[in-house]
Amino acid sequence: MTAVLQILFDALSLGSLYALGALGIALIFGVMRLVNFAHGDYIAFCVFALLWPSIDAAAIVFIGKLPSLILIPLVIAIGAGLSVLSEIVVFRRFRNANPATMMIASFALGFVIRYFLLMLYSSRPKSIDLWSNLSLPIEIFGARIPLLQVITICTTIVVLLALTAFLKRTRFGLEMRAAAENFTMARMLGVRANNVIMLAFALSGALAAAIGLILVTQTGTVDIQMGVSVMLVAFIATVIGGLGSLTGAVIAGFLIGGATVLMQVILPVDARPFRDAFVYAAVIVTLIWRPNGLFAPKSAKQRV
Amino acid sequence: MSPTLTADSVSVSFEGLRALSKVNLDVPRSRITGLIGPNGAGKTTLVNVLTGFQVPSEGHVILDGERLGCLPPHKIRRRGVARTFQSGRLFSDLSVLDNLEVTGIGLGLQRKEAASRAAEMLEWVGIAHLAERTAGGLPYTDERRVAIGRALMMEPHYLLLDEPAAGMSAEEAAQLASLIKRIIAEKKCGVLLIEHNIGLVLNICDDIHVLDSGEIIDCGSPAAIKASEKVRHAYMGTQADAVGEIL
Numbered sequence: 001m002t003a004v005l006q007i008l009f010d011a012l013s014l015g016s017l018y019a020l021g022a023l024g025i026a027l028i029f030g031v032m033r034l035v036n037f038a039h040g041d042y043i044a045f046c047v048f049a050l051l052w053p054s055i056d057a058a059a060i061v062f063i064g065k066l067p068s069l070i071l072i073p074l075v076i077a078i079g080a081g082l083s084v085l086s087e088i089v090v091f092r093r094f095r096n097a098n099p100a101t102m103m104i105a106s107f108a109l110g111f112v113i114r115y116f117l118l119m120l121y122s123s124r125p126k127s128i129d130l131w132s133n134l135s136l137p138i139e140i141f142g143a144r145i146p147l148l149q150v151i152t153i154c155t156t157i158v159v160l161l162a163l164t165a166f167l168k169r170t171r172f173g174l175e176m177r178a179a180a181e182n183f184t185m186a187r188m189l190g191v192r193a194n195n196v197i198m199l200a201f202a203l204s205g206a207l208a209a210a211i212g213l214i215l216v217t218q219t220g221t222v223d224i225q226m227g228v229s230v231m232l233v234a235f236i237a238t239v240i241g242g243l244g245s246l247t248g249a250v251i252a253g254f255l256i257g258g259a260t261v262l263m264q265v266i267l268p269v270d271a272r273p274f275r276d277a278f279v280y281a282a283v284i285v286t287l288i289w290r291p292n293g294l295f296a297p298k299s300a301k302q303r304v
Numbered sequence: 305m306s307p308t309l310t311a312d313s314v315s316v317s318f319e320g321l322r323a324l325s326k327v328n329l330d331v332p333r334s335r336i337t338g339l340i341g342p343n344g345a346g347k348t349t350l351v352n353v354l355t356g357f358q359v360p361s362e363g364h365v366i367l368d369g370e371r372l373g374c375l376p377p378h379k380i381r382r383r384g385v386a387r388t389f390q391s392g393r394l395f396s397d398l399s400v401l402d403n404l405e406v407t408g409i410g411l412g413l414q415r416k417e418a419a420s421r422a423a424e425m426l427e428w429v430g431i432a433h434l435a436e437r438t439a440g441g442l443p444y445t446d447e448r449r450v451a452i453g454r455a456l457m458m459e460p461h462y463l464l465l466d467e468p469a470a471g472m473s474a475e476e477a478a479q480l481a482s483l484i485k486r487i488i489a490e491k492k493c494g495v496l497l498i499e500h501n502i503g504l505v506l507n508i509c510d511d512i513h514v515l516d517s518g519e520i521i522d523c524g525s526p527a528a529i530k531a532s533e534k535v536r537h538a539y540m541g542t543q544a545d546a547v548g549e550i551l
Contacts (some may be wrong), residue, residue, distance in 0.1 A: 174398075174406050178395050190382060
């Protein structure tokens with residue numbers, strides 16, 4: 001029983017990370033048909049913002065020293081700001097370009113951010129002690145669960161609920177849903193395109209910052225590459241969920257997280273190093289079974 | 305002069321192909337103006353010009369006596385020219401109510417105001433029971449009615465309907481006809497009705513314009529159009545039998 005509970009929490013917390021990542025990608029894909037491959041680098045940027053720029057091996061903690069009540073909103077604002085800035089400086093110029101062009105622009109932007117960090121901080125991973133006491137386990141029904149996992153899961157649930165309420169209840173949310181489905185049509189009806197897109201970028205960047213904070217607390221290290229693997233899985237989750245569907249992206253994020261943890265447990269010991277191969281095999285099978293993803297939105301079928 | 309939406313010798317060319325050639329058309333308020341013509345005659349292009357979706361190569365659109373210049377579609381919509389599209393073009397993942405509500409927001413309303421106006425409009429069109437349904441799952445005729453409701457948000461002065469009866473049965477077309485008559489009577493809109501269902505057009509329109517190969521070849525009352533040699537000729541070969549029966 002406790003073992004099952006432990007696996008469940010592992011799965012949920014890993015799934016949470018992927019779900020938050022997938023949501024960040026799906027939000028922007030929704031309004032712009034852009035898969036933003038720079039998303040992973042937003043994550044790294046937010047984490048590096050905790051440190052003072054230096055190429056020394058030892059990290060000089062900067063924002064990271066502030067009390068959490070200031071630190072968390074500040075890092076989230078940095079993520080949102082970077083994301084909005086990249087829309088204004090880069091993506092706005094590709095508004096009418098074809099999706100492949102935008103995607104390549106996002107790769108380029110990702111490299112620019114990564115090498116900017118490389119320049120300021122060098123490529124060496126650095127260690128940072130941010131809320132390390134959160135890794136201490138707490139006892140839930142006899143299972144010892146790291147507090148951070150519980151916090152990660154709760155944060156994700158709160159974010160998801162808040163975002164749902166935002167999309168359902170506010171005028172911005174409604175405009176965003178309409179724009180996500182048919183951007184041209186929404187614009188013709190007078191929906192303020194630039195505001196909606198900037199808001200999507202801000203939300204997406206804020207999610208990247210949240211992921212960054214969780215990752216750095218989990219690992220205790222700061223690394224230029226740290227957003228890459230989450231970004232990759234998150235991208236796969238948006239595809240499996242059905243591009244354009246926010247719910248689909250979130251559910252698929254949790255499914256991939258769950259599958260990863262489950263494989264880790266049930267695979268024979270010799271096969272465990274190849275866990276990811278099994279996960280991706282499951283991804284391929286899913287896509288053969290449902291080429292449009294699990295929750296392809298109705299609108300996706302009309303669009304050719 | 306009574307207010308109208310006017311195309312003033314409008315021409316549109318697509319890479320040398322002349323889609324419209326010096327077209328003049330008046331859509332007066334509180335009347336139903338019909339626009340008929342064979343496929344490819346340029347009817348939808350004309351609606352696109354009148355609503356800002358297509359910039360004319362020559363000529364102007366005049367709204368209540370004022371030239372519109374090159375306003376984008378949403379600005380023209382704000383000034384009271386609304387339209388529907390041949391293929392509905394609803395937001396299919398949104399509920400029916402949200403479809404109307406987002407239009408209200410786009411036109412500058414606050415959320416609450418938009419929601420209550422959207423609900424009123426659904427009531428007025430007679431589809432209040434569909435409010436919570438997802439627009440994508442609606443049957444064809446309901447979809448058309450939602451599209452008309454969406455176009456009527458914020459009381460436009462002119463309503464341009466692009467083939468609203470396509471694919472409807474005779475009974476459904478009759479319901480549509482009575483809805484259009486109510487729009488004239490209660491909303492005092494000027495309606496431009498593009499239709500292939502010539503029976504419907506002859507039945508409810510006050511004036512009819514006939515477009516063929518980008519030119520207005522005839523216009524007049526339904527009786528005059530029925531009797532017109534030119535119209536009969538234009539339809540020859542395309543739907544000669546059908547027109548012969550109706551006319």
